[in-house]
Amino acid sequence: MFFEILGDAAEKITTECLVVGVEAEGKLSPTAAKLDEVTQGAIKGLINSGDFSGAAGDQHLLRNLPGLTSPRLLVVGLGKPDERKDRHYRKLVKGINQTISKLKLKSVAVALDGLASDHSDPYRQTRLLTEWTSADFYQYDTTKSKKADPLALEQYAIVLNDEEIELGESALLDGVAIANGVNAARELGNLPGNICTPTYLADKAKALAEEFDSLKVKVLDEEKMEKLGMHSLLSVGRGSAQPSKLIIIEYRGGKKDEAPHVLVGKGITFDTGGISLKPGAGMDEMKFDMCGAASVIGAIESVAEMQLPINVTAVVAAAENMPGSQATKPGDVVTTMSGQTVEILNTDAEGRLVLCDALTYVERFKPASVIDVATLTGACIIALGHHASGLLSNNESLAESLLKAGDYASDRAWPLPLWDEYQELLDSNFADMGNIGGRSAGTITAACFLSRFTKQYPWAHLDIAGTAWNSAGKEKGATGRCVSLLCQYLIDQAELVETSEAEHHHH
Structure with a gap:
């Protein structure tokens, strides 16, 4: 799996699934607001329907929206500001990865606007997202006769705004290095x-x-x-x-x-x-x-x-x-x-x-x-x-x-x-x-x-x-x-x- 940082406008990103956050009580994140505009109100429509409120851990998948390059938009609930400690952030990431896994997607782009964690540090947010995602896709099969299916996911993109890109790049390199060490340790332990x-x-x-x-x-x-x-x-x-x-x-x-x-x-x-x-x-x-x-x-x-x-x-x-x-x-x-x-x-x-x-x-x-x-x-x-x-x-x-x-x-x-x-x-x-x-x-x-x-x-x-x-x-x-x-x-x-x-x- 290849991690990358993107600074592109979310609606133009070519990916099999775009992930965007909505805060509690239907409050749109900046990227969600932008996407709502280009899709002629698809996200607000979803919230108004009562099917999705932005509560922590909620997810809803929308398909083939007008104005988006990506065929899927996964809207995820970020919950209230006091619900964004590491434990919630970790659950959110796990939830996203389970959905990606079920859909057997090849590529995904995640745009959370730095709102998923109560630490505003973009280096930390990006690095943890990288480490946790890598951990979620670890599979042990060394001593099984039937090997695990190869991972469908090839591209995992993290969308950041321009002034965060440099920090994001170094977070990604460190995150991947640490994730490799964690995986090596898990493999030896198992x-x-x-x-x-x-x-x-x-x-x-x-x-x-x-x-x-x-x-x-x-x-x-x-x-x-x-x-x-x-x-x-x-x-x-x-x-x-x-x-x-x-x-x-x-x-x-x-x-x-x-x-x-x-x-x-x-x-x-x-x-x-x-x-x-x-x-x-x-x-x-x-x-x-x-x-x-x-x-x-x-x-x-x-x-x-x-x-x-x-x-x-x-x-x-x-x-x-x-x-x-x-x-x-x-x-x-x-x-x-x-x-x-x-x-x-x-x-x-x-x-x-x-x-x-x-x-x-x-x-x-x-x-x-x-x-x-x-x-x-x-x-x-x-x-x-x-x-x-x-x-x-x-x-x-x-x-x-x-x-x-x-x-x-x-x-x-x-x-x-x-x-x-x-x-x-x-x-x-x-x-x-x-x-x-x-x-x-x-x-x-x-x-x-x-x-x-x-x-x-x-x-x-x-x-x-x-x-x-x-x-x-x-x-x-x-x-x-x-x-x-x-x-x-x-x-x-x-x-x-x-x-x-x-x-x-x-x-």
């Missing part, structure tokens, strides 16, 4: 555990480096990790026949000596819980336990496509957690790469065990910031449900930047406290710390555990257990959540670099 193994993730990273000259990949095998003293990470995959991997993807868009922003992803390609076996119901969803890894791989792909002028490194800690004869047992004590010892009280709290060694490893990059992304705790779903990712950080301004980025990208996170008081819950009689802190504050104690390995740099932790996949029915599958947030954060960092360089030249 693949079953017998295909998507730690080795598969490593091969995927290598394939990305083949595709982009700006990416370099290094994969550490178990022997190399052993030499580095990563006994915590290695303890997780011991029960599995699949070898664990540490995958490092480096993107170099900034100056040679510039500190990189580091993304660390939890890549547990299947999580049985190990000896602390999970209950059987819904265990198939534990193929999604590498969605953090998928999102950092997706994000660095987007960054490479956008060619951001910064340095980014993605690190994936990949392992399969199985209850084999070599498996780690509850009560076992391991020594992490940092030298700290951990009593593994529960082998199902394994995400933090792979992440802690990865977080020690990334010290060598002298990072500007480190963000880890993980489907870490069921407790996060109890706290925040499926709408917000949990955010914990040792750095106020990094946390603030991520919250802002999440708001802007419509991929929101919400903060939880990382106070010293919670650290005591990890006390152990037999090691420096236990890997669980008991029933209360599970998301926080998991982050407390990680915080003991991140003292050397600004660090933030995103718990995406509630946001990384949908569990139910037709919607079941990976969401690609956090790719947009991470990309927005990195776009913001790139803008800071560009601003300071511009000021530097100016002086």
